[in-house]
Amino acid sequence: MKKTSHTLKDLTKLIMHQAKEKGFGTKPEEINVPEKIALIHSEISEAYEAYRNKKIEGRNGFKEEMGDAIQRILHLAGTLGIDIEEVIIKKIKKNKGRKWNWEKLNEKHV
Numbered sequence: 417m418k419k420t421s422h423t424l425k426d427l428t429k430l431i432m433h434q435a436k437e438k439g440f441g442t443k444p445e446e447i448n449v450p451e452k453i454a455l456i457h458s459e460i461s462e463a464y465e466a467y468r469n470k471k472i473e474g475r476n477g478f479k480e481e482m483g484d485a486i487q488r489i490l491h492l493a494g495t496l497g498i499d500i501e502e503v504i505i506k507k508i509k510k511n512k513g514r515k516w517n518w519e520k521l522n523e524k525h526v
C-alpha cells in the first residue's frame with residue numbers, strides 16, 4: 417500500500433472539516449480557548465500515562481494519544497487562523513542560533 421504524506425496544512429484542513437461535521441467549532445466565537453488548551457493538556461497526560469504503563473500501540477496507546485494531542489493543537493490553530501507550519505519553521509530557525517545552559521537545567525542532555 418502506498419503511504420501518502422500530508423503537510424500540517426493538509427491535516428489542519430481535514431481536522432477542520434471533521435470539526436465542522438462533529439460540531440467542535442471552527443470559528444473563534446464557537447470555541448472556548450482555555451477549554452481547548454486544557455484538552456490539549458489532557459491528551460498529553462494520556463500520552464504520558466500510556467507510556468508509563470508501556471502501552472505504546474493500539475487504542476489509548478502512547479502513539480494514539482500523541483496523535484490526539486496534535487489533532488487538538490491543529491484544531492485550535494485552525495480555528496484561530498494560526499499558520500502553524502509558518503510558526504514552527506520560524507521557531508526552528510530561531511532555535512538554530514540559540515544556546516542552552518545545560519549546567520543550569522535539570523534535564524537530560526546528550
Ligand SMILES: [Mg+2]
Pocket residue numbers: 459462480481484
Ligand atoms: Mg486521547
